[in-house]
Amino acid sequence: MTHTTDPRPLYREALTWTTGLIDNVREDQLTASTPCADFDVRTLLGHLVATVERARVIGEGGDPRSIPIVVADIRDDGYADAYRSAADRMWPVWADDHSLDATVTAPWGTVPGRAAIWGYINETLVHGWDLAVATGQPSETRPELAEAVLGVARQAIPAEPRGGPVPFADVVDPLPTAGPTERLANWSGRKSI
Template sequence: MDTTTDPRAQYLRALDQLEKLVARITPEMLERPTPCPAYDLRALLGHTVGGVHQLAYLGEGGRWVDVAGATGPIADGDWADALVRARERMVRAWADDALLAAPVHGPGAVMPGRDALDAWVMETVTHTWDLTRAVDPTGVLDEELGRAALATAHRVMPDAPRGGPVPFGPVRPAPADADPTTELATWLGRKA
């Protein structure tokens, strides 16, 4: 596998980081607020695990608009296992190297599978930052993943206009000492 043009390895690395964090979440934490005002921790977990299923569905030949971006009910103590099951589905769905160049029906456009995977790296790294702020605000995230996701965000997300079909708030300033993942979060409208 050529990881310079094959984002599957990077996506799995992003899921590794996410899984370590989700394994630390207890049922008592699930109502904590997150940097996403519409989501408490439970709802953001549902959105994030649902996103892994969406990516799997694309790899299986489905269209992004045909599957919900959130999970159904998951027991409070089952989030880590739900993420593992979603990951297993995604790995099976994207096993064929030909999918990297094949067109998939992603968010708002038909794109090569490789581009969809890049977008999901960005999504997963961003939501890992969000979840980290709710679980362990001092947690340190993988800087290489943060840089890669930030580069994708700069490439695919305009700094303006935001809102409407662009589901992110205005770019916010990042602190001078911000790590790459915090820079990503502020580019996508989060307050650091």
């Protein structure tokens, strides 16, 4: 799927879904834990902003490591605006169809632009799921979106080995009731809710 599909519409949809979740985070939830052991809600929000900034830098031909893993200088009530602003700066970089086949440097290696975007769609949905679970919001995006990303994730992120250069926890067996977004999170090592 990553070789021919234009992932930009799916990335836009993933960002829109996650923006809605960010809009509904209350300030009293910022210190809550999330299914992602590395982040509480506040740092997860800063990480989500960083992922969009990294997608922009990658599309510009830069080094994504020039952007911190967590953008930390955001007011507690400013995460939704920061996320929207990051997306507004990122989209023009990927507007040219040729950018999809250009070779770029992602944190996981040198790949075609479309593969980098697929990686950031995965990150957006998995961390969106983390945020939804942590803040008591509906944790499933549109099923077809999550299924498409899960199909790509299963090809791009090996089930074994995990850890070290493959920065994901072991795959979690999904619950029988798990929807596709939760199954995507399970593939990234998140425990079912």
